Amino acid sequence: MTVDVMTRPAVLILLGPPGAGKGTQARMLQEKFGLVQLSTGDLLRAAVKAGTPAGKQAKAVMDAGGLVSDEIVIAILNDRMSEEDCRNGVILDGFPRTTVQAKALDDMLRSTGQRINAAISLRVDDGAMVERISGRSTCAGCGEGYHDTFKPPLADGSCAKCGSTELTRRADDRAETVASRLEAYHAQTAPLIAYYDAAGVLTSVDAMAAIDKVAGDMARVVGSVMS
Ligand code: ADP
Ligand code: ADP
Numbered sequence: 509m510t511v512d513v514m515t516r517p518a519v520l521i522l523l524g525p526p527g528a529g530k531g532t533q534a535r536m537l538q539e540k541f542g543l544v545q546l547s548t549g550d551l552l553r554a555a556v557k558a559g560t561p562a563g564k565q566a567k568a569v570m571d572a573g574g575l576v577s578d579e580i581v582i583a584i585l586n587d588r589m590s591e592e593d594c595r596n597g598v599i600l601d602g603f604p605r606t607t608v609q610a611k612a613l614d615d616m617l618r619s620t621g622q623r624i625n626a627a628i629s630l631r632v633d634d635g636a637m638v639e640r641i642s643g644r645s646t647c648a649g650c651g652e653g654y655h656d657t658f659k660p661p662l663a664d665g666s667c668a669k670c671g672s673t674e675l676t677r678r679a680d681d682r683a684e685t686v687a688s689r690l691e692a693y694h695a696q697t698a699p700l701i702a703y704y705d706a707a708g709v710l711t712s713v714d715a716m717a718a719i720d721k722v723a724g725d726m727a728r729v730v731g732s733v734m735s
C-alpha cells in the first residue's frame with residue numbers, strides 16, 4: 509500500500525537533555541495536534557514496574573543514569589509504534605538517543621512509508637537542568653508534569669488537571685544522577701542534532717524561555733511541518 513503524502517501520519521522527534529522540557533512540551537503538542545506522545549522513559553518505567561524481562565534489565569541502568577541498551581529500547585518502541593492509536597502521528601519524546609536508534613527508526617519508517625516531519629532540538633543551558641530535574645514531580649492520576657517552582661500544582665497540592673493529590677518523584681531524579689545523565693546526553697544523543705540537520709529536518713527552539721513561550725514556538729514549528 510502506498511501512503512498519500514498529505515495523509516501520512518506525522519512523526520516528530522524531540523531532542524534535548526534530561527530536564528529540557530521534552531515531556532512537558534510533548535503533552536501540550538499531543539493535545540493541540542491530536543498526536544500521540546511516545547516516551548521511551550515512560551515505557552521503560554512501566555516495564556520496570558511490571559517486572560518484565562526488559563524492565564528487569566533496564567532498572568539498574570536507569571537508576572545509575574545511563575542509557576538502556578539499544579536492543580531493548582528499539583524493541584519497546586517498535587511494538588508501541590505499531591499500535592492502532594499511533595496512526596494519526598507520534599511525538600517521540602526521548603527516542604532516539606543514539607545513532608543506532610536513529611538508524612533503526614529510519615528503517616522502521618521506511619518500511620511503513622512514513623517520514624520524519626521534524627526533529628526539534630530544545631536548546632538549554634546544562635547548568636539549569638539540576639534545578640529543573642530536582643523540582644520535578646508527576647501526577648499519579650493523569651501523568652501531568654509539575655515543578656516545585658516553575659509549574660506548581662494547586663495551592664492545596666492537588667493536580668490542576670485531574671484533582672489527584674498523589675504527586676510522585678522519579679527514583680532517578682536525584683542531583684547525583686543528573687551529571688551522568690547529562691554526560692550520556694552529550695556523548696551519545698547530542699550527535700543526533702547533526703544527524704537530523706544533515707537529513708534536512710532539524711529545527712531548534714530556545715527552551716530556556718518560560719513553558720508557554722516555548723510551547724508557542726513549538727506549535728509554530730509543528731504547524732508548519734504538518735501539512
Ligand atoms: P524532559 O522530559 O526533557 O526531561 P520535563 O518536561 O519533564 O523534561 O521538564 C523537567 C522539569 O522542568 C519539569 O518539572 C517541568 O515542569 C519543568 N519545566 C519544563 N519546561 C520548563 C521551562 N521552559 N521552564 C521552567 N521549567 C520547565
Ligand atoms: P529524561 O528526559 O529526564 O532523561 P526519560 O524519562 O526520557 O528522562 O528517561 C529516563 C531514563 O530511561 C534514561 O535516563 C535512560 O536510562 C532510559 N531511557 C529512556 N529513553 C531511552 C532511550 N531512547 N535509549 C536508552 N535509554 C533510554
Ligand code: ZN
Pocket residue numbers: 647648649650651652667668669670671672
Ligand atoms: Zn492529574
